[in-house]
Amino acid sequence: MLLALEASIFETNFIEQHEIIKNMLSAEIKDKYELVVGLEVHAQLLTKSKMYATDSTEYGNLPNTHISVLTLGHPGTLPKVNRKAVEFAVKMGLACNSQITRKNIFARKNYFYPDLPKGYQITQDKDPICVGGEVPVSLSDGTKKSIALTRIHMEEDAGKSMHLAGEVDTLVDFNRAGVPLIEIVSEPDIRSSEEAYAYLVEIKKLVRYLDICDGNMEEGSLRCDANISVRIRGEKEYGKKVEVKNMNSFRNVSRAIEYEYERQIELIEKGVEIISETRTFDATTGTTASMRTKEDLNDYRYFPEPDLSPVVVSEEWLESIKVSMPSLPRELHHKFVNEFGLPEYDAGVLTDSKEIALYFEGLCKLTKNYKAASNLMMGPVKSYLNELTLHISDFPISPERLAQLISLIDEGKVNFSVATQKIYPVMLKEREQSPLTIAQNLNLIQESDEGSLLPIIESVLAENEAKVAEYRSGKKGLMGMFMGQVMKKSHGKADPKVATKLLAEILDN
Amino acid sequence: MQIDLNTVKKMAHLARLEFDEKGAEKIKNDMTQILDWVEQLNEVDTEGVEPLTTMSSEVNVLREDKVGEHLSHERGLANAPQKDSDYFRVPKVLE
Numbered sequence: 001m002l003l004a005l006e007a008s009i010f011e012t013n014f015i016e017q018h019e020i021i022k023n024m025l026s027a028e029i030k031d032k033y034e035l036v037v038g039l040e041v042h043a044q045l046l047t048k049s050k051m052y053a054t055d056s057t058e059y060g061n062l063p064n065t066h067i068s069v070l071t072l073g074h075p076g077t078l079p080k081v082n083r084k085a086v087e088f089a090v091k092m093g094l095a096c097n098s099q100i101t102r103k104n105i106f107a108r109k110n111y112f113y114p115d116l117p118k119g120y121q122i123t124q125d126k127d128p129i130c131v132g133g134e135v136p137v138s139l140s141d142g143t144k145k146s147i148a149l150t151r152i153h154m155e156e157d158a159g160k161s162m163h164l165a166g167e168v169d170t171l172v173d174f175n176r177a178g179v180p181l182i183e184i185v186s187e188p189d190i191r192s193s194e195e196a197y198a199y200l201v202e203i204k205k206l207v208r209y210l211d212i213c214d215g216n217m218e219e220g221s222l223r224c225d226a227n228i229s230v231r232i233r234g235e236k237e238y239g240k241k242v243e244v245k246n247m248n249s250f251r252n253v254s255r256a257i258e259y260e261y262e263r264q265i266e267l268i269e270k271g272v273e274i275i276s277e278t279r280t281f282d283a284t285t286g287t288t289a290s291m292r293t294k295e296d297l298n299d300y301r302y303f304p305e306p307d308l309s310p311v312v313v314s315e316e317w318l319e320s321i322k323v324s325m326p327s328l329p330r331e332l333h334h335k336f337v338n339e340f341g342l343p344e345y346d347a348g349v350l351t352d353s354k355e356i357a358l359y360f361e362g363l364c365k366l367t368k369n370y371k372a373a374s375n376l377m378m379g380p381v382k383s384y385l386n387e388l389t390l391h392i393s394d395f396p397i398s399p400e401r402l403a404q405l406i407s408l409i410d411e412g413k414v415n416f417s418v419a420t421q422k423i424y425p426v427m428l429k430e431r432e433q434s435p436l437t438i439a440q441n442l443n444l445i446q447e448s449d450e451g452s453l454l455p456i457i458e459s460v461l462a463e464n465e466a467k468v469a470e471y472r473s474g475k476k477g478l479m480g481m482f483m484g485q486v487m488k489k490s491h492g493k494a495d496p497k498v499a500t501k502l503l504a505e506i507l508d509n
Numbered sequence: 510m511q512i513d514l515n516t517v518k519k520m521a522h523l524a525r526l527e528f529d530e531k532g533a534e535k536i537k538n539d540m541t542q543i544l545d546w547v548e549q550l551n552e553v554d555t556e557g558v559e560p561l562t563t564m565s566s567e568v569n570v571l572r573e574d575k576v577g578e579h580l581s582h583e584r585g586l587a588n589a590p591q592k593d594s595d596y597f598r599v600p601k602v603l604e
Contacts, residue, residue: 047574054577063595067585068578084574105562112525114599161602171596174585299523304562312568 025262029269033230035261036238037190039253041203042181043213044157044221045088051156051180052079052122052308059219063173071178073117078307081106085180086129086311088212089154090321092182093130095206095328096149101127102313106305114172115159125302128153129313135186135206136330137198138348147199148187155181188227188238193254193261200224200250205329209354217249224253228260230268239264240274244288247281256281259288332357340370349378355392359399366403369410376402380420384428397427405435412448412495414439448495450502453486456494457502460485471507479503510548512540
């Protein structure tokens, strides 16, 4: 206790001086230490009703309107497990290659806090529904790494307490109390803030593909606590860990990790021992501070929940969940690279969101020009969606019509830039017209017919006799000029490939 | 198993109970006696017996994901020691 007190006095000074210290912490000193991070992610499940009660889970309602005797912890009430919440937890486990626990026993975690009216949270302790597993991440330098999972377990959310400035009381809203959660606990495998960020991006992608959580960290449907420690490189033992809470964006998780990394190194360098404690992140200053509100001694006295019978995941039930699994981002990524021959980068962008990936997969059933399809998706389609902040489900062009546009390019009727700059904008507005009709109406069909191109080429050459002579005496660079003239005379409709071929034939003979 | 006063104080804190020194002494003796009595179970050989977690043999008593009846806002707040028109009010938790 005395040690903690001293450290806390030191700490106030430390925070004030941190900006200076940060600059003083040389790369050389920093490099001596390895960062070790494990993340605990809570994901609110997209069920209609709560984990153990039938209240609605809808977000954004008036305070204390989605409540029941169970949620408020009235005596004599009995919880009952939501089947869908169990299925969602199993889905996440299957997506992470975890072992699924067949016999699930719930546990009581006892503590007193005003946002928990029962005085205990119904969670899982010794037998989490998913054991082990992994989440593969890709880093910016192309490195691939797998972050191992310890467990995923089911539990219920607490209510929301508000501590308003100038208000004597804490205000409590129980709409959120009892909303189903899964807690995804990683092993301390994360070695940089970038890895932490990449891991969270993957978790968010997974829960959204599985449609089990909306993944919105700002609204709190995805929350993250970080266990952070440092150790001298090569050291086998982990250092004392600090738990950081209250980070409401991926960016803030990585800021908090960076800050803790330096703070802990600085303390160790000064000969001060790190204390295992819970700290809160302050987004305005980018610093963390010790939390001293919860009791120092966390003794949750877990015991098997007597009000709930075990949930047994039978072979049959597990099979039916497996069958209902959608394609996962890594499966689609693999398909886009290996079957469609797309670059890793394209596959990464296209599998970023499930809806875009599925649209693209649908498009690729209608065309074989996968690279053109990918270029269209990553360029004009994405920029249209971004500009109007639209979802792909609101995109006015069906995969069928987009495939027709690609066919026009493939058949040499229009080139890629005419397709994207002239036809595509009309397709966005004219939902009934086919790309071919639009191209015809706008007189954009390329002349790829040699018979109709020949007179144009001949007249260009006749008008530029001097240049023709220069070309023939070796100034091959003039080819571009001739092509420019041909394009001009054909009002941009000459198929460049055919025109170049014809020009070369005539000039080189 | 002898319970000491520190354990009594720790348990009292966790359960948010308050009593004086004399009460603590009495509770210490009671708790020791209760534990001694329960400890008789250690005489039974439980090798290979799965721990009992529920009294019934039922499994998978599950509920479909459907929204049911709610407690009205007014009724929910009716018994709160302190409240306003929207919230339950409790003594401030954070300084």
